[in-house]
Amino acid sequence: MLVSALVPGHLPHAPGVRLSGSALIVLDDGSYLLQHRDDKPDIWYPDHWGCFGGAVDPGEEPLTALRRELYEELELEFDEAEYFTRFDFDLSQLGAPRYYRMFYVVRVSPTQRARLVLHEGKAIDAFPGDIVCRDLKVTPYDAFALFLHHARNRIGS
Secondary structure, three states, X not given: OEXXXXXXXXXXXXXXXXEEEEEEEEEOOOOXXXXXXXXXXXXXXXXXXXXXXXXXXOOOOHHHHHHHHHHHHHOOOOOOEEEEEEEEEEXXXXXXXXXXXXXXXXXXXXXXXXXXXXXXXXXXXXXXXXXXXXXXXXXXXXXXXXXXXXXXXXXXX
């Protein structure tokens, strides 16, 4: 089941808006599979852990982009992705565009994990949610999404 989530009244493909899709990759034991980002000064948050995913090309649907990105980065093919949340960053006062970062839960079996090939970043590893939230240096937006997912049973009604 692939489910896309767009907020009524928001035009994600409007001029000046950039979309990205990210996967909260959850393993059978509930841990999160993360990418250790390269330590390059020209990328956002070098040498941090983060979620896999990337930019949505103009005219591309977010889930199509996520499918493409996960294959490019990990050779991961998946059947289902469940919309989790979206963050909106309006950076217009900084001379940058507005960003929508959409997060989807992608569950990965041990068999799928064994076949993954890392093509982007310097490492891949899995961590329990409490370690992710407490001990790792994680990109701030991914850290918040991972926290929300890890604490989902305590948040809301």
